[in-house]
Amino acid sequence: MNVSLPSLLAQATTIHTDPVSAALQSRGMVLAVLVLLVLMSVLTWFIIGARAWALYNLRKEIDAFRTAFNRHEDLTAAADQLKMYVALPHFKLLIALLKEIARYPVDDEADLSALERTMARASEPLVSDLEAGLTVLGSIASAAPFIGLFGTVWGIMMAFGSLSDSGSVLQTVAPHIAEALVATAVGLLAAIPAVIGYNALTRMVKQIVTDLDGFGLDLLNTVGRQQRGL
Secondary structure, three states, X not given: OOOOHHHHHHHHOOOOOOHHHHHHHOOHHHHHHHHHHHHXXXXXXXXXXXXXXXXXXXXXXXHHHHHHHOOOOOHHHHHHHOHHHOOXXXXXXXXXXXXXXXXOOOOOOOOHHXXXXXXXXXXXXXXXXXXXXXXXXXXXXXXXXXXXXXXXXXXXXXXXXXXXXXXXXXXXXXXXXXXXHHHHHHHHHHHHHHHHHHXXXXXXXXXXXXXXXXXXXXXXHHHHHHHOOO
């Protein structure tokens, strides 16, 4: 199959490889990859929006709870007066501490190390709840580029497999290659927001977890002072 350079250049002027058109004209495995990547992208933006809004509101509620909690010196009284914050991880940690203290006889002092272990166990599921959605974002961020690359490789294989002896090499191959390359572009478009969202949400979660750990230490210090009669 002999194709002259002038013939190839003449063909190139009539080939349109608009990314949107290439995506709409894709088919087979490449189309399946594009659909999967679009769904992953939609899921990414949904998780970012939902979790960012939830964590932002949670942060405000925690600040209000900490302010109200600091007005109380007795932990039991604080728990009774702040029941409107029952869904907060900080309130749940307070309840876990009070339940452990209630197991001790009235005249016995609570073991602070045992209380610390109790709060550590209680905080584990609370931290897991805060991290909801992050695993999905991390998976999309790492997998989307490779899924797009797979679509590209598959599309290029199909493009060269469709070669014929008609002589119109570029007209035959170029549209398929354009469709294939769109898969990589869409994969990156799905992965980049997922990476940025993952990092931003992780930072918000770490701030809340750090505050939760500090609140736990404050609770232990309060119990210690009460036991010493201070």
